[in-house]
Amino acid sequence: EGQQGPQRASWLSLIFQGSKFMGIGFIIMGLSVVSIALIVEHFMTVKRDVLVPPELVAHLEQLLEEGDFENAKTLCESQPNFLTNVILAGLVKLEQERPFEEVEAAMQEAGDQEAVKLHQKISYLSLLGQVSPMLGLFGTVAGMIAAFAEIARSTTSPEPRKLAYGIMTALVTTFLGLFVAIPSITAFFFFRNRVIRIIMEVGTIAEELMDRFRPQEETTI
DSSP states (O other): OTTHHHHHHHHHHHHHHHHHGGGHHHHHHHHHHHHHHHHHHHHHHSSHHHHSOHHHHHHHHHHHHTTOHHHHHHHHHHSOSHHHHHHHHHHHHHHTTOOHHHHHHHHHHHHHHHHHHHHHHHHHHHHHHHHHHHHHHHHHHHHHHHHHHHHHHOSSOOOHHHHHHHHHHHHHHHHHHHHHHHHHHHHHHHHHHHHHHHHHHHHHHHHHHHGGGSOHHHHTO
16 A cells, blocks of 8 residues: 555656657647546436427427417527427428428428537537547657657667656656547447437427328328
């Protein structure tokens, strides 16, 4: 137990020393903070209860069943989210008494736009997952170049211990880059799968809500 403190201190010191080279390690640490913030934010916002609130669906269904387009539009405008933006696009066409094909097309376009927004939102985690190891590798290569350049300038044979320490310090940035990249990429794929499920659910719910306005001759075919 008495040796754990010094070992931990030397490990933290090694990370600090490796991070100082060109500041790359500190940049990666900053990216780790951004990654954590994005993951927490996505856990809070990229979920069904936020993008498709059950109570909102029930309220919309009641208004649409009554044919109360005006209040349905007001509700959608007051609570903008994935579902309401899709429904609002369809309601605008219905109020204009456009063919149901145009209603569906407007809803499809709005749904595509919302889907793109969601995919763009979570894509920053993928970017962090790809950039962080590249920065780490850059720091490692630059650090090793500097270490070997110092050896080349030296007039005496380098001590193996010092050479090993220099290389080990240079490898710290690669470690930090992977430390950020692995959870970022994992979280990205987790949220991507969640987004795909939500998009499918929104499409199904929107179709069920608006299908009541489909002309009878279309529903019987």
